[in-house]
Amino acid sequence: MTRAVLLVLDSVGIGGAPDAGAYGDAGADTLGHIARACAEGRADRPGLRAGPLRLPNLDGLGLGAAAALVAGGVPPGLAEAAGPGAAWGFGIEVSAGKDTPSGHWELAGAPMQGRWGYFPATDPCLPPDLVAAIRAEAGLSGILGDRHASGTLIIDDLGEESLRTGLPILYTSVDSVLQVAAHEDAFGLDRLYALCRTARRLCDPLRIGRVIARPFTGSDAASFRRTGNRRDYAMPPPPGTVLDRCAEAGRAVVTVGKVADIFAHRNTGLELHGDGNDANLDHLLGALPSLPDGGFAFANLVDFDSEHGHRRDVAGYAACLERFDRRLPELLAALRDGDLLVITADHGNDPTFRGTDHTRECVPLLAFGPGAGCGPLGRRGFADVGATITRHLGLAPTASGRAWP
Structure with a gap:
C-alpha cells in the first residue's frame, strides 16, 4: 500500500479555459503572462528577482x-520537455464559477452541485436584510464597506475608520464570498471569528460559498498588514470526495493550509495551518515522515493568490513561484517508493489582467510516482485528480472523475 499527496498551488493557471469568455476572462494566462513579463524585464525588482x-x-x-498544451507554445524561460518519470497535462473545470471551494471540491472528485449565489456589483452590495440580521445578532451598531473591493485596498481605505469606530469592514468580489476584516487586537480575533460564524449561517440561504475572516494589525494605513490568522467558513462540499473515501476506509489524512476550512472540516484529519507558503510547506514536509501507508496529504499554498494575484503584483508572483520551485526538491525527497504526488491549481489569478479577481483558466496537472503514468496526459477534468488518487490508494471511486492513465 502506498500514499498520495495533492498539492494545490493556489491560482497558478496556465491559460484561459474554453469558457473563459463567459466569465469576462478571455485572454487571461497567469503563468504565460508572468513568464513574458519576466523575459521582457517588466518583472525585475531590485532585491527580489530579475531576468x-x-x-x-x-x-x-x-x-x-x-502550459504548451494550452497556449500552443512554451512560456518564455520554461522548458518544452519534462524529466523522466513525470506525467503532465491540463485540467478543465466543469463547476460554474472560478472560486476556491468549487475548484478544490472538484479536484477532490466531487464537482459542485448547482450554482453559487453572488452579491451584485452595486454600492452598497449586500442585501439590507442580511446586514440588519448580522448587526442584530452580532450586536454591531453598523458596518463599513458594503461594496466590491480588493481586500488590501479596502483595509487601506477604511482600516483607520474601523479602528476609530470599532466597526468591522464587510466586502465582496466577483467570487461567491463575504469577507469580514477587523483589527486583530482592537476588535478581537475571537470576536471576529464569532461574527463570521454568524454571517456564515445567515449566508447559507443565499448560497454564498465562503465567509472569510480577514484580521489585520497595524496602527494606520501605512502599517496595516493582514495576518496569517485568516479563516474560511465554507459551505459543506458535496459527498464523495477523496477525503470522504479516506474516512470510510479508516485511512490517515493530513490537511495543510486552508484545505480544512474549504472542506468545512469534514473528514479533514490532522489539520495544520501556517502563515504563508513556506510555513505550510514546512507543515507538509513535517507530516510526511509519520504519514502511514495508505495515507493522504492534501495541501494548499495560498500566497500566489492572496499576496500577489489579487494585488496584481507580477514581480512578487514570479518570485513566489521561483521560491517554491527552489523548495520543490525537498518535497520530492520526502516521498517514499510508491508514493503518488500531484501538483495542480484551482483557478487562475493573472496579475497582468484587469481588475483584482480570479480568472477562469486551465490548470496544470503534474504527476510523479507510480500510477501517474509517464508523458502527456492531455486534457482532463478536475475531478480526474480525485479519481486517480482514490484508485492509487485502493479506495472506492470518488463521486466523479476518470482515473488516468
Missing part, C-alpha cells in the same frame, strides 16, 4: 510542457 522566469524543478515535472 527570465526560472522554474527548473517544476519544468522537470512538466510545467512548461503542460
Whole structure:
C-alpha cells in the first residue's frame, strides 16, 4: 500500500479555459503572462528577482510542457520537455464559477452541485436584510464597506475608520464570498471569528460559498498588514470526495493550509495551518515522515493568490513561484517508493489582467510516482485528480472523475 499527496498551488493557471469568455476572462494566462513579463524585464525588482522566469524543478515535472498544451507554445524561460518519470497535462473545470471551494471540491472528485449565489456589483452590495440580521445578532451598531473591493485596498481605505469606530469592514468580489476584516487586537480575533460564524449561517440561504475572516494589525494605513490568522467558513462540499473515501476506509489524512476550512472540516484529519507558503510547506514536509501507508496529504499554498494575484503584483508572483520551485526538491525527497504526488491549481489569478479577481483558466496537472503514468496526459477534468488518487490508494471511486492513465 502506498500514499498520495495533492498539492494545490493556489491560482497558478496556465491559460484561459474554453469558457473563459463567459466569465469576462478571455485572454487571461497567469503563468504565460508572468513568464513574458519576466523575459521582457517588466518583472525585475531590485532585491527580489530579475531576468527570465526560472522554474527548473517544476519544468522537470512538466510545467512548461503542460502550459504548451494550452497556449500552443512554451512560456518564455520554461522548458518544452519534462524529466523522466513525470506525467503532465491540463485540467478543465466543469463547476460554474472560478472560486476556491468549487475548484478544490472538484479536484477532490466531487464537482459542485448547482450554482453559487453572488452579491451584485452595486454600492452598497449586500442585501439590507442580511446586514440588519448580522448587526442584530452580532450586536454591531453598523458596518463599513458594503461594496466590491480588493481586500488590501479596502483595509487601506477604511482600516483607520474601523479602528476609530470599532466597526468591522464587510466586502465582496466577483467570487461567491463575504469577507469580514477587523483589527486583530482592537476588535478581537475571537470576536471576529464569532461574527463570521454568524454571517456564515445567515449566508447559507443565499448560497454564498465562503465567509472569510480577514484580521489585520497595524496602527494606520501605512502599517496595516493582514495576518496569517485568516479563516474560511465554507459551505459543506458535496459527498464523495477523496477525503470522504479516506474516512470510510479508516485511512490517515493530513490537511495543510486552508484545505480544512474549504472542506468545512469534514473528514479533514490532522489539520495544520501556517502563515504563508513556506510555513505550510514546512507543515507538509513535517507530516510526511509519520504519514502511514495508505495515507493522504492534501495541501494548499495560498500566497500566489492572496499576496500577489489579487494585488496584481507580477514581480512578487514570479518570485513566489521561483521560491517554491527552489523548495520543490525537498518535497520530492520526502516521498517514499510508491508514493503518488500531484501538483495542480484551482483557478487562475493573472496579475497582468484587469481588475483584482480570479480568472477562469486551465490548470496544470503534474504527476510523479507510480500510477501517474509517464508523458502527456492531455486534457482532463478536475475531478480526474480525485479519481486517480482514490484508485492509487485502493479506495472506492470518488463521486466523479476518470482515473488516468
